[in-house]
Amino acid sequence: QLQLVESGGGLVQPGGSLRLSCAASGFNLDYYGIGWFRQAPGKEREGVSCISSSGDSTKYADSVKGRFTISRDNAKKTVYLQMNSLRPEDTGVYYCVTDCDPLGNWGQGTQVTVSS
Numbered sequence: 001q002l003q004l005v006e007s008g009g010g011l012v013q014p015g016g017s018l019r020l021s022c023a024a025s026g027f028n029l030d031y032y033g034i035g036w037f038r039q040a041p042g043k044e045r046e047g048v049s050c051i052s053s054s055g056d057s058t059k060y061a062d063s064v065k066g067r068f069t070i071s072r073d074n075a076k077k078t079v080y081l082q083m084n085s086l087r088p089e090d091t092g093v094y095y096c097v098t099d100c101d102p103l104g105n106w107g108q109g110t111q112v113t114v115s116s
């Protein structure tokens with residue numbers, strides 16, 4: 001059974017950092033690009049970042065470029081999202097999804113709250 005499980009969220013002050021993890025099970029992560037999306041209360045879901053199956057190609061939303069870094073360790077079956085210089089507007093539930101596609105398989109999400 002294909003499953004993605006996010007972790008690493010929490011409460012952080014503006015300017016702080018968090019590293020999110022997306023652990024895969026039940027399928028071969030090597031063959032899948034993985035994307036991170038987020039959704040803030042009252043706002044539409046937003047694509048944050050995407051990494052190709054090999055890790056050679058990455059994409060970022062303009063709002064996070066230069067602050068967030070996506071990476072993957074296929075041996076550990078995990079994709080990471082390093083988030084630095086966090087801002088209050090980064091607050092939301094963060095989800096990972098297969099194929100960087102909203103029609104892919106989603107995890108349950110992890111809450112990130114940026115507040116002083």
